Amino acid sequence: MLRLKQFIAASVVGSVLVTANLMVNASELPVTPAVEGATVTIISPKDGDTVPQEFTVYFGLSGMGIAPAGTDNPKTGHHHLLVNQDTLPPEGQPMGNPPIHFGGGQTQTTLTLEPGEHTLQLILGDRLHIPHNPPIVSEKITITVK
Numbered sequence: 001m002l003r004l005k006q007f008i009a010a011s012v013v014g015s016v017l018v019t020a021n022l023m024v025n026a027s028e029l030p031v032t033p034a035v036e037g038a039t040v041t042i043i044s045p046k047d048g049d050t051v052p053q054e055f056t057v058y059f060g061l062s063g064m065g066i067a068p069a070g071t072d073n074p075k076t077g078h079h080h081l082l083v084n085q086d087t088l089p090p091e092g093q094p095m096g097n098p099p100i101h102f103g104g105g106q107t108q109t110t111l112t113l114e115p116g117e118h119t120l121q122l123i124l125g126d127r128l129h130i131p132h133n134p135p136i137v138s139e140k141i142t143i144t145v146k
């Protein structure tokens with residue numbers, strides 16, 4: 001229970017910080033440096049895979065740690081999933097929606113998509129949902145939903 005309360009408190013703080021930061025100039029936002037060599041990957045599915053309409057995406061991160069949004073812990077971040085997005089979120093500002101945020105520190109999600117081709121890509125964000133500098137981005141994979 002205590003953990004849940006801490007998590008909720010961290011989420012609330014994170015939301016307040018994001019809101020506050022959206023009101024200031026992008027140039028004033030703190031940008032978290034990326035850890036050199038850190039990589040984010042989509043563990044599953046793999047590029048070119050065919051999947052059912054409902055499937056699970058597993059997120060991988062190496063060289064840095066996962067922390068819930070709002071957690072001020074160096075060398076950490078949380079996952080964001082881009083589904084069918086042609087461009088990456090702008091740098092230097094909190095990410096909106098899309099992408100899908102995993103601010104609880106989740107490392108997997110279940111998606112339900114229409115049949116056809118879709119692309120998936122991960123980008124890490126810091127405690128304020130801002131991409132690191134430089135952004136830590138996975139390869140963009142293409143899958144077929146049957």
Ligand SMILES: [Cu+2]
Binds near residue numbers: 078103
């Ligand atoms: Cu986020």
